[in-house]
Amino acid sequence: MALIETHGLRKDFVVRRKVGRLRRERHVTAAVHDVDLAIEAGEMVGYIGPNGAGKSTTLKMLTGVLSPSAGEVRVCGLRPVAQRTRLALRIGVVFGQRSQLWWDLPLAESFQLLRHVYRVPAADHAARLRRCRRLLELDEFLDTPVRQLSLGQRMRGEITAALLHAPRILFLDEPTIGLDVVSKQSVRAFLAELGEAGDTTLMLTTHDLADIERLCRRLVVIDHGRVVHDGTLGELHARYESRRRVVAELDVPWDGAAAPSGTSIEAVEADAHRVTFALRGATAGELIAGLAATGALRDVSVLEPDIEDVVARLYAAPAPSHS
Structure with a gap:
């Protein structure tokens, strides 16, 4: 059995819309x-979609906060709502807009209280806390009340709090939202190391696609409540024919005469001495060799496909039918 497994998972909300001056009609929105979904132990999964796509609603059903309207869901072999107390001991949750820390207490005291909440043996708690202190650089603000922490410091504290009871799954909802560059790098590096260890399954929702590129081997895209892609980032690029690009700086103005032969390479942008080529099938080496043979090549750089571009194209596709 997969660690997270859903079949036909559905959540409906009732919306009442005004009709005329006095009446309201009842509408059901999915x-x-x-x-x-089937997510195995040790996977790092990015779960993304535009605003209102159903990401947070899905996470709330997986963690037992919301009851599904239909379908089946099992997390760690448990039914999230009916067995929520048992499930809480097996999962960790970090929601960017909610805190599990005590605002008026120093961070270290919050960690000690959570040890008793989850009934974690003192030695195990101390070992896990040492690791988080080292990797997330917590020592400089452990004695600071939570309300006085910066957003980046608090997020590092939230991640630590979610891991001290050794959960099998860590759910992360926008863990880097609002963080500065240094704090983002720190959080990403820690989560990458956590995922690579293979002991904790990560499910991440975010609008920061750099998080997905850095952390997730598998990408699930949801739009209008339905899964529209489930696979690797490479498969998504292949589906939308994203292509690597080569930017060439030339000693002479570009006139197209020296274009390498073959239909798999085309110049997509040209500005005097600077030309951008798109590759499909051909390698960057073949293109560079062809340009070098002309004797006009001054410099070259290779650009990988832009994840933001391909995901934007996916979102722009027609909405799936809810028949």
């Missing part, structure tokens, strides 16, 4: 519609 926030999540027939979502099937």
Whole structure:
């Protein structure tokens, strides 16, 4: 059995809309519609979509906060709502807009209280806390009240708090939102090391696609409540024919005469001495060799496909039918 498994998962919300001056009609809106997922132990999964796509609703059903309207869901072999107390001991949750820390207490005291909440043996708690202190650089603000922490410091504290009871799954909802560059790098590096260890399954929702590129081997995209892609980032690029680009700086103005032969390479932008080529099938080496043979090549750089561009194209596709 997969660690997270859903079949036909659905969540409906009732919306009452005004009709005329006095009447309101009842409408049912499907926030999540027939979502099937199977996530194995140790996977790092990015779960993304535009605003209102159903990401947070899905996470709330997986963690037992919301009851599904239809379908089946099992997390760690448990039913999230009916067995929420048992599930809480097996999962960690970090929601960017909610805190599990005590605002008026120093961070270290919050960690000690959580040890008793989750009934973690003192030795195990101390060992896990040492690791987080080292990797997330917590020592300089452990004795600071939570309300006085910066956003980046608090987020590092939230991640630590979610891991001290050794959860099998860590759910992360926008863990780097609002963080500065240094704090983002720190959080990403820690999560990458955590995922690579293979002991904790990560499920991450974010609008910062750099998080996905850095952390997630698998990408699930949801739009209008339905899964529209489930696979690797490379498969998503292949689906939308994203292509690597080569930017060449030339000693002479570009006139197209020296274009390498073959239909798999085309110049997509040209500005005097600077030309950008798109590759499909051909390698960057073949293109560079062809340009070098002309004797006009001054400098060259290779650009990988832009994840933001391909995801934007996916979001722009027609909405799936809810028949």
